[in-house]
Structures are given as C-alpha cells and as structure tokens.
Amino acid sequence: MATTTEAAVVRSAKSGAEPLLVIRNVAKSFGKNPVLRDISLQIAEGEFLTILGESGSGKTTLLRIIAGFESADSGEILMEGERLDILPPYRRRVNTVFQHYALFPHLTVEENVGYGLRVARAPKDEIAARVSDALAMVKMSSFANSKPAKISGGQQQRIALARALVNRPRLLLLDEPLSALDANLRRQMQVELKSLQREVGISFVFVTHDQEEAMVMSDRIALLRMGELEQVASPREIYSRPATAYTAQFIGHTNLLRVQVQSGTARCNSISWRVELPDGPVLFSLRPENIRLVTSAAGNPEMDVVRIRGKIQHQAFHGATELLQVVCDAGLTLSVRAAARESRQGDLHLEFSPADAVPVRESPERG
Amino acid sequence: MFSRAYRAAITLPPVLWVAVFLLIPYALLLCYSFWSVSPSQTIVHEWTLDNYRELFRVNVYLQTLFRSMWIAARVMIFSLLLGYPLAYYLSFYAGARKDLFYQLVIIPLWVSYLVRAYAWKTILGSDGVLNTLLQYVHLTKHPLEFLLYSPFAVVLTLTHIYTPFAVLPIYAALEHIPRNLVEASHDLGASPLQTFWRVIFPLSIPGVLAGATFAFVLSLGDFLAPLLLGGPSGIMISNIVVSLFGAAYNWPLGAAISLSMLLLVVSLLFLSEKLEKKWSFR
Numbered sequence: 001m002a003t004t005t006e007a008a009v010v011r012s013a014k015s016g017a018e019p020l021l022v023i024r025n026v027a028k029s030f031g032k033n034p035v036l037r038d039i040s041l042q043i044a045e046g047e048f049l050t051i052l053g054e055s056g057s058g059k060t061t062l063l064r065i066i067a068g069f070e071s072a073d074s075g076e077i078l079m080e081g082e083r084l085d086i087l088p089p090y091r092r093r094v095n096t097v098f099q100h101y102a103l104f105p106h107l108t109v110e111e112n113v114g115y116g117l118r119v120a121r122a123p124k125d126e127i128a129a130r131v132s133d134a135l136a137m138v139k140m141s142s143f144a145n146s147k148p149a150k151i152s153g154g155q156q157q158r159i160a161l162a163r164a165l166v167n168r169p170r171l172l173l174l175d176e177p178l179s180a181l182d183a184n185l186r187r188q189m190q191v192e193l194k195s196l197q198r199e200v201g202i203s204f205v206f207v208t209h210d211q212e213e214a215m216v217m218s219d220r221i222a223l224l225r226m227g228e229l230e231q232v233a234s235p236r237e238i239y240s241r242p243a244t245a246y247t248a249q250f251i252g253h254t255n256l257l258r259v260q261v262q263s264g265t266a267r268c269n270s271i272s273w274r275v276e277l278p279d280g281p282v283l284f285s286l287r288p289e290n291i292r293l294v295t296s297a298a299g300n301p302e303m304d305v306v307r308i309r310g311k312i313q314h315q316a317f318h319g320a321t322e323l324l325q326v327v328c329d330a331g332l333t334l335s336v337r338a339a340a341r342e343s344r345q346g347d348l349h350l351e352f353s354p355a356d357a358v359p360v361r362e363s364p365e366r367g
Numbered sequence: 368m369f370s371r372a373y374r375a376a377i378t379l380p381p382v383l384w385v386a387v388f389l390l391i392p393y394a395l396l397l398c399y400s401f402w403s404v405s406p407s408q409t410i411v412h413e414w415t416l417d418n419y420r421e422l423f424r425v426n427v428y429l430q431t432l433f434r435s436m437w438i439a440a441r442v443m444i445f446s447l448l449l450g451y452p453l454a455y456y457l458s459f460y461a462g463a464r465k466d467l468f469y470q471l472v473i474i475p476l477w478v479s480y481l482v483r484a485y486a487w488k489t490i491l492g493s494d495g496v497l498n499t500l501l502q503y504v505h506l507t508k509h510p511l512e513f514l515l516y517s518p519f520a521v522v523l524t525l526t527h528i529y530t531p532f533a534v535l536p537i538y539a540a541l542e543h544i545p546r547n548l549v550e551a552s553h554d555l556g557a558s559p560l561q562t563f564w565r566v567i568f569p570l571s572i573p574g575v576l577a578g579a580t581f582a583f584v585l586s587l588g589d590f591l592a593p594l595l596l597g598g599p600s601g602i603m604i605s606n607i608v609v610s611l612f613g614a615a616y617n618w619p620l621g622a623a624i625s626l627s628m629l630l631l632v633v634s635l636l637f638l639s640e641k642l643e644k645k646w647s648f649r
Contacts, residue, residue, distance in 0.1 A: 067550075067554060068553075068554075069550050069553075069554075088553070089550070089553040089554055090553045090554070090555075090556050090557055090558055091556075094554075095554055095555065096550075096551070096554045098547050098550070098551060099547075100545075100547065102545065102547040102548050102550065102551035103551075104548060104551070104552075104566060105548075105570070105648035106569045106570060106646075106648050115552070115555050115557070115565075116555035116556050116557075119552075119555065119556050119557040119558075119561050119565070120556050147648065149648060163555065164554075164555075167555065167556065
C-alpha cells in the first residue's frame with residue numbers, strides 16, 4: 001500500500017501534474033529573529049507529507065502560515081494554482097488539527113464536529129448526516145452528547161480530527177496532534193491516522209519532532225532545520241540516502257566518518273575502501289545496522305567488504321536488538337546494531353560494505 | 368501539625384472580629400425589625416410583624432424599591448454596554464498597550480467616590496460645564512433642568528463609577544479564553560463576527576454575569592449619588608433607610624427594609640453564582 005501511494009506521489013511529481021499546494025520562497029521573521037528562510041515545497045494531491053524538525057526549527061510557523069494564522073514576510077503559497085496566502089484563514093479550504101485539540105468547551109462533541117458546517121449554513125439534515133458519519137469514522141458515535149471535558153485525551157484527539165475532516169478540506173494540517181498521548185495510544189493512532197488518510201484521500205501535512213512517527217506515517221518527509229529545508233524525500237530515501245550529516249543524525253542513528261579521499265581510495269584512520277569521488281575530505285554516514293559482527297577474521301573476506309577489529313566499550317539493550325559502542329583500532333569508535341545477545345566479550349571483528357557508507361554534506365552552523 | 372493552642376490563638380481574632388462587627392449587628396438588626404416604636408419615641412421590645420406589613424402597605428417604600436431596582440438595572444446595562452467592548456478591546460487588540468489601558472481603567476477607582484459624584488454635579492448643574500457649553504454654542508436657550516437632580520443624573524454617575532467593576536471580571540473572563548479556540552473557529556470557516564457570537568461571547572458569560580452582579584448590587588444599595596444628584600425624583604431605597612434611622616427615628620422599620628434588601632441581594636448573588644457555574648467549563 002505504502003509503495004503505491006509513494007509511487008503515485010512520484011508519478012504526479014514527475015508527470016508535471018499540478019501539485020495541490022505550492023509553497024514558494026516563503027520567509028518569516030519574528031522581530032529580528034529569522035524563523036523561516038526561503039522555504040519552497042510542493043504537496044501533491046492525496047499525499048501524506050510530514051514536516052519534521054526539532055523545536056525551534058520553524059515547523060509550526062510554517063504550518064500556521066499555511067493555515068493563515070501567520071503571514072509570511074515574503075514568498076507566496078498557491079493552492080491549485082491560486083493564491084492562498086492572501087485569503088483569511090476562514091476562507092481557506094484548509095483545516096487544522098491543533099496540538100491541544102482546541103475543542104470548544106461549551107459545545108458538545110456533536111456540536112464541535114458540526115461547527116464548520118453550521119457556520120457555513122449547511123442544511124440541517126445534511127449537517128446531522130455528515131456529523132454522524134464523521135463520528136462513526138473516528139469511532140466516537142456514542143459520545144455525541146458529551147462535553148469535551150468529559151472525554152479522554154485520545155478521544156478528544158479523534159473529535160478534533162472528525163471536526164476538521166467533516167468539512168472535506170483540500171488539505172488537512174496536523175500540528176503535533178499525537179504529542180500529548182502516551183506511547184501505546186500514540187502508536188495505535190499513528191496507524192489509524194495513516195489508514196484514515198488513505199481512506200479519505202485528503203492531503204495531510206503533519207508536523208512532528210518525532211522522527212520515528214514521521215517514518216511510520218509519511219509518504220514524504222520534509223526535514224526542517226533552523227528555518228531551512230534540509231532534505232525532502234520519502235522515508236526510505238531520507239533514511240538510506242541522507243543528504244547531510246544533520247539528516248543522517250536526526251533521522252535514525254548513524255556513524256559519521258571523516259574520510260580523506262585520495263585517488264579513488266577513502267581513508268579513515270586505519271580503514272580504507274574504494275570510492276568514485278574526487279580527492280579531498282568527505283563525510284560519510286554509516287548506519288549501525290549496516291555494520292555486521294563476524295565471528296573471526298577467518299575465511300576470505302570478499303573484495304568489497306571493509307573489515308575492522310575492535311573492543312566493546314558499551315552495550316545498550318534495546319529489546320530485539322542492541323546497540324554496541326565499539327572502539328576500533330586507531331581510536332575510531334563505531335555504533336553497531338546487532339541482534340540482542342546475553343553478553344559479549346573480548347575482541348570483535350566488524351565488517352561493512354562500502355556501498356552502505358553514504359557521503360553526506362556537512363551541515364553548516366546557522367544562527 | 369500545629370498545637371491546638373496555636374490554632375485557637377490564630378483563629379480567635381478573626382472569629383471575634385466577625386462576631387463583634389458582623390454577626391451581632393445583624394442579630395440586633397433582625398431583632399429591631401420585629402420590634403416597634405411607641406408614640407413617645409421609645410423602642411417597644413415586643414415581637415410584631417408590623418414593620419414588614421408596613422413595607423408592603425405603604426406605597427412609597429415599594430415604589431422607591433422598584434425605582435432603585437430600575438436605576439440599578441439601567442446602570443448594569445450601560446456598564447455592560449460600555450464595559451464589554453472596552454474589556455474585549457483590552458484583551459484582544461490592545462497588544463503592547465494592554466497594561467497601560469488596564470491601569471487607565473483602574474485609576475478612577477483610586478479617586479474618592481465623593482469626588483467623582485461632585486464632579487458630575489459640576490458638569491450637570493444649571494451653571495455647570497455642560498449647560499454652559501450647550502448655551503454657548505446656541506443649542507439651548509435655557510439650562511436643561513433634567514440633567515441634574517434626576518434619576519438620569521444618578522444613572523449617569525453610577526454608570527461612570529461602576530463601569531470598571533464590570534470591565535474587570537469581563538476582562539478576566541476574556542483573558543482566560545484559550546486563543547487557539549479563536550484560531551480553531553476561524554480555521555473551521557467562521558468569520559470574526561461568527562467567532563465572536565459562537566465562541567468568545569459564550570465563553571465570557573461568567574465574567575459578564577459577575578460584572579452585571581457587581582454593577583447591579585452596588586448601585587442598588589447606593590446612597591451618595593441619589594443624595595447628591597438625585598433630587599426628589601431620584602431618591603433610592605438607601606436614602607429612605609438612612610432617614611428612618613436618622614430624622615424619622617424609626618429603627619424597626621429601617622431594620623426591616625435593610626433586611627429585606629439584604630435578602631434580595633443575597634438571593635441575587637446566589638442566583639448569579641449558580642448561573643456562572645452553569646456557564647463555566649473548566
């Protein structure tokens with residue numbers, strides 16, 4: 001399923017089909033503080049795009065600009081080819097699920113969900129029908145007459161979702177909607193949210209600081225760092241081919257190897273492998289799970305495998321796997337992910353394929 | 368935790384204070400309201416309901432009570448009409464000037480009530496600022512007499528004095544409305560006006576009720592404004608109580624009227640609190 005949507009996104013991007021939303025050179029400062037610098041991003045019809053970033057990266061501001069609660073200092077936003085950023089929030093066919101749900105405390109669940117339709121003066125029977133459909137969709141029909149204060153956080157979350165989706169927006173914005181839920185409910189909601197999005201076919205822009213959440217749910221991830229887009233790609237691509245050191249470290253866990261390339265050979269301390277890169281210093285990202293533990297140095301190493309000897313410094317148990325800190329010859333320390341084992345001792349032999357070492361750009365300091 | 372002696376020592380002074388200055392006077396007032404005055408102007412210590420009968424039998428008492436309520440109702444309405452927009456502006460639009468404007472609302476409360484009442488006397492009188500101005504610009508030939516010594520003057524003055532009491536609870540209620548509710552309303556397609564009537568106003572009702580109660584109750588028992596500015600047509604119930612306790616020397620009747628007023632006010636406060644509870648959602 002995920003691959004079909006991914007493919008659809010790629011197709012629509014490649015075939016030049018009009019994207020649903022085009023963000024063009026958007027910048028925003030609060031006072032002298034630049035929050036967003038020159039953001040350009042496109043969102044395809046039916047796509048689940050996650051804006052991922054640390055706190056202070058500008059992700060919420062970007063969402064608020066799309067919703068219309070903030071205005072950009074420069075740049076423009078187009079929806080289906082028409083200017084969106086000049087409209088007040090109540091004229092945009094965009095709805096938001098707020099971080100703390102923002103349910104109206106004086107209205108019942110039913111009245112909350114029907115709010116958008118009522119202010120749009122939809123016929124009464126249509127409102128009733130659509131509200132009850134929306135409540136059924138989020139499995140909250142039996143709470144129709146409750147006040148928001150009487151239902152749990154997870155239930156409020158569902159109501160907030162129903163209240164937004166009932167208006168059939170072109171685009172749904174979600175501002176860290178799962179951050180207030182506990183871990184189990186959160187995982188459950190991630191799955192539900194993703195399947196709901198496929199069901200309704202509405203484009204979602206989801207803001208989160210949780211890279212795991214971003215990977216589970218998204219068709220594409222837009223990684224934001226200090227107001228600039230670091231990389232925009234599918235979860236698989238952003239994980240396996242991070243463009244920058246920051247991306248590699250923020251999404252998943254990685255080893256950064258500072259390597260000197262000289263006439264087709266990459267050298268890092270005592271290890272080396274063949275690369276097709278011009279001479280000079282290069283930074284490589286090597287995922288811990290791409291480093292294998294081998295029992296001994298015996299046997300013929302394959303030609304395209306790099307082998308290292310090391311000592312375990314630290315062993316962190318993670319359940320199915322464990323993360324080892326291995327001190328290798330010549331002071332290089334590598335993180336290695338391996339199947340969990342009772343205890344490991346003594347010297348180890350590690351190996352990795354040069355193809356798994358991905359060259360990444362240094363992420364410059366900004367401020 | 369604390370010894371009994373310590374607890375008794377810190378509890379006693381306030382309890383004594385309340386007993387001596389509140390409970391005993393009220394008990395006395397209650398007793399007086401069931402006593403009577405002899406023709407020779409002495410208090411007859413015999414239980415009777417005559418004072419309460421008198422209250423309902425003599426027209427002028429009920430009339431004055433209704434006039435007082437009508438004046439208080441108008442003060443309440445005008446205070447809300449002036450106070451709500453002010454509080455709304457303060458809370459939603461004043462931005463950086465919020466503190467300044469808030470202080471401007473508070474400052475009049477530091478000025479003596481008496482001074483403000485006299486100020487209106489100077490403004491509204493026949494030779495007052497307003498009449499002089501109106502004649503100067505030839506809008507009127509003679510001073511407008513209804514301006515001073517009338518219910519109008521009382522309502523105007525009391526509105527001026529009690530509007531801050533309406534502004535503050537409304538402002539507090541508006542400040543408590545999470546701003547993301549306003550954003551959510553806009554997000555769901557509601558215009559600013561729809562948002563006001565469907566979200567902001569309903570959530571500010573507890574503040575409106577508190578402000579209305581302040582304005583009404585404080586005006587209802589007011590004594591100085593009708594004395595200074597009311598004239599014969601602007602007499603309120605407190606003026607009657609004062610004269611009954613003073614010149615007329617009829618403490619029993621005065622006590623009966625006071626207690627009836629107290630009962631009225633306490634029921635109003637009770638009702639308003641019930642309503643406030645009904646309209647608060649946190």
